[in-house]
Amino acid sequence: MIETTLCYLEKDGAYLMLHRVKKKNDINEGKWIGVGGKLEGRESPEECAKREIFEETGLTAGRLRMRAVITFLSEKDDERMYLFTCDDFSGTLKECDEGDLAFINKEEVYALPSWEGDKIFLQKIADPAQPFFSLLLEYEKDRLLRAEIYEDGIFTKLV
Numbered sequence: 001m002i003e004t005t006l007c008y009l010e011k012d013g014a015y016l017m018l019h020r021v022k023k024k025n026d027i028n029e030g031k032w033i034g035v036g037g038k039l040e041g042r043e044s045p046e047e048c049a050k051r052e053i054f055e056e057t058g059l060t061a062g063r064l065r066m067r068a069v070i071t072f073l074s075e076k077d078d079e080r081m082y083l084f085t086c087d088d089f090s091g092t093l094k095e096c097d098e099g100d101l102a103f104i105n106k107e108e109v110y111a112l113p114s115w116e117g118d119k120i121f122l123q124k125i126a127d128p129a130q131p132f133f134s135l136l137l138e139y140e141k142d143r144l145l146r147a148e149i150y151e152d153g154i155f156t157k158l159v
Helices: 045-056 106-111 116-125
Strands: 002-011 016-017 035-039 067-073 080-085 100-105 135-141 143-151 153-158
Touching: 002 045, 035 045, 035 153, 045 080, 067 116, 080 116, 100 106, 106 116, 116 135, 116 143
Parallel strands: 002 080, 067 135
Antiparallel strands: 002 016, 002 035, 016 100, 067 080, 135 143, 143 153
């Protein structure tokens, strides 16, 4: 199972979104997601998130808030993703070689082309009072087959 991070940088009621249109053989091609990537060596999820934020955006992240652990199951590779939000960053936004970066109003992100399961966790993290949760998402190609959430000691099957 590969381990990755994903972070949504927040500013003025908007998330920094990455439209994945530049990288070849990209599983996320054409979709809008946050910024992040694979853990390298012995780095922690927090170190990975900060590194990926800098590499993809040119911004330096300060305080991160880990919001969830998302487990993706698919026919290709299973993945464990650490989901963060961050409203503490500085620097100048640069061009990303994986796609186009844009701050998108939080209410508008649901209309963007994205993974069906992303909309589940985006709704959860939109609430700043949302406690930490774990989400399992199982896909067959682009189709969400199963979604199960564990939060506040309660397990709920969503799909």
